[in-house]
Amino acid sequence: MPFITILYYGISIFIAAMLIWNFVKEKHDTQKMALCLIVLIPFLLRIFRIR
Amino acid sequence: MSREWIQKSLLICIVMTITILSGVQFYRHRHFQLPIVAGPGVTKVTMLSDYCQSLKGTPADTRVFFMEGAEEGGKTLIIANTHSNEPAAILAALIFIENAMVDRGSLIVIPQFNNSGSRNTKPGDGYVLFFDIPTEWGSKRFRMGNRNAAPLDQWPDPDVYVHYPDKKLFSFLDARNTNRTWPGRENGLLMEKVTFAAMELMRTEGVDVAIDIHGAETMFPVTNCIVAPKKAMRIATITSMIVNAREGFENHVEPSPKSFRGLSHREIGDFSETMPFLLEAPLPFLDQPTGPKTEALLLDGKDPFLLSLSKQKKLFVPYDSTGWSMEKRVGQHCSVILELMNQFSRRNRERSIIVSQVPKYAEIIERGVGFYYKDPDKADRERIYYN
Numbered sequence: 001m002p003f004i005t006i007l008y009y010g011i012s013i014f015i016a017a018m019l020i021w022n023f024v025k026e027k028h029d030t031q032k033m034a035l036c037l038i039v040l041i042p043f044l045l046r047i048f049r050i051r
Numbered sequence: 052m053s054r055e056w057i058q059k060s061l062l063i064c065i066v067m068t069i070t071i072l073s074g075v076q077f078y079r080h081r082h083f084q085l086p087i088v089a090g091p092g093v094t095k096v097t098m099l100s101d102y103c104q105s106l107k108g109t110p111a112d113t114r115v116f117f118m119e120g121a122e123e124g125g126k127t128l129i130i131a132n133t134h135s136n137e138p139a140a141i142l143a144a145l146i147f148i149e150n151a152m153v154d155r156g157s158l159i160v161i162p163q164f165n166n167s168g169s170r171n172t173k174p175g176d177g178y179v180l181f182f183d184i185p186t187e188w189g190s191k192r193f194r195m196g197n198r199n200a201a202p203l204d205q206w207p208d209p210d211v212y213v214h215y216p217d218k219k220l221f222s223f224l225d226a227r228n229t230n231r232t233w234p235g236r237e238n239g240l241l242m243e244k245v246t247f248a249a250m251e252l253m254r255t256e257g258v259d260v261a262i263d264i265h266g267a268e269t270m271f272p273v274t275n276c277i278v279a280p281k282k283a284m285r286i287a288t289i290t291s292m293i294v295n296a297r298e299g300f301e302n303h304v305e306p307s308p309k310s311f312r313g314l315s316h317r318e319i320g321d322f323s324e325t326m327p328f329l330l331e332a333p334l335p336f337l338d339q340p341t342g343p344k345t346e347a348l349l350l351d352g353k354d355p356f357l358l359s360l361s362k363q364k365k366l367f368v369p370y371d372s373t374g375w376s377m378e379k380r381v382g383q384h385c386s387v388i389l390e391l392m393n394q395f396s397r398r399n400r401e402r403s404i405i406v407s408q409v410p411k412y413a414e415i416i417e418r419g420v421g422f423y424y425k426d427p428d429k430a431d432r433e434r435i436y437y438n
Contacts (some may be wrong), residue, residue, distance in 0.1 A: 008085070008207040027055055037066040050358045051081065
């Protein structure tokens with residue numbers, strides 16, 4: 001796997017972790033919770049290589 | 052469980068349900084296998100990776116059908132689905148694979164050149180995932196693909212695509228466009244490997260004529276035409292005149308621009324002895340100001356917004372309430388390919404290519420495209436190839 005691809009996977013894992021953290025941290029705003037989950041989908045598909 | 056976590060659990064369930072329901076459809080589309088019945092003229096079927104080892108085992112590898120005549124002669128390569136959202140190409144290619152008989156020379160057909168692109172879609176434009184062509188034995192289902200390869204197969208995208216070897220700069224999307232990655236390289240991006248493999252095929256097999264089949268918007272000037280570089284211009288011009296005079300459809304000629312790199316009609320001619328041609332048939336489905344991108348629009352090309360634009364002379368092709376049907380597009384491609392081979396053969400007697408049993412424009416319009424496809428259920432299992 002080329003170095004740049006490994007780096008992009010690293011970035012994807014970082015962003016996914018931030019989104020999960022924001023989802024857990026959010027207490028009241030339902031729209032923000034839903035937004036975090038929706039944005040998270042492509043990152044999870046990429047990280048777990050679901051094709 | 053607190054009220055907050057009940058709310059969060061409910062949200063996770065809703066998002067997962069929507070994701071799985073839509074994901075199943077995309078999964079079925081990506082993994083759908085198209086049965087291709089090798090006709091009596093097909094003598095061997097290989098993989099494109101036979102010409103580029105680094106392509107082997109990748110989702111971009113694809114089948115190559117050979118039809119070799121009893122007599123030695125010239126060789127023609129037909130490339131279809133370079134852009135998989137221009138499906139008249141694969142429909143025409145399958146007519147050749149399932150029907151053509153080669154008496155002299157060879158015909159080589161790659162029906163799904165951008166295999167990865169054919170398993171991709173364009174959800175932002177609401178593309179249909181499949182389309183069905185009616186036949187005498189039922190209907191034949193095809194994947195509707197996208198212009199570029201799937202980012203699942205070639206990832207990550209660069210910020211800017213730097214073309215090899217000319218270093219011209221393109222949009223990042225063109226890194227996945229097999230009509231910008233010619234002539235390609237063995238250890239480049241996946242789509243560069245695809246075009247490199249095709250270049251190797253042409254160089255190894257000694258291909259004389261390469262025909263890359265496309266479709267283009269009715270609002271785009273390079274539509275309904277044959278694009279050719281200088282060395283192929285004479286044959287393209289005479290072909291255009293003959294199909295117009297004998298078969299009654301217009302198909303003008305466009306010169307291949309020297310400074311626009313990465314395109315098949317430019318690079319094939321510059322990097323091999325092969326004479327390239329690129330065919331464009333009008334495809335209303337690709338135009339932006341249309342109604343919903345339905346299967347009906349794809350197949351009959353009828354759209355009220357385009358009709359209105361046509362009355363205001365905003366289109367580059369004649370357009371009326373009959374639309375621009377798939378039969379017209381496929382028929383044009385078949386007739387132009389046959390005439391290009393005929394004109395090449397007239398000028399190169401020792402390298403002539405004689406092909407029969409392929410219908411022309413009028414026959415395809417009369418009988419429909421599906422008339423020429425064979426029923427995979429009744430075909431010899433060893434003659435069916437899935438792609």
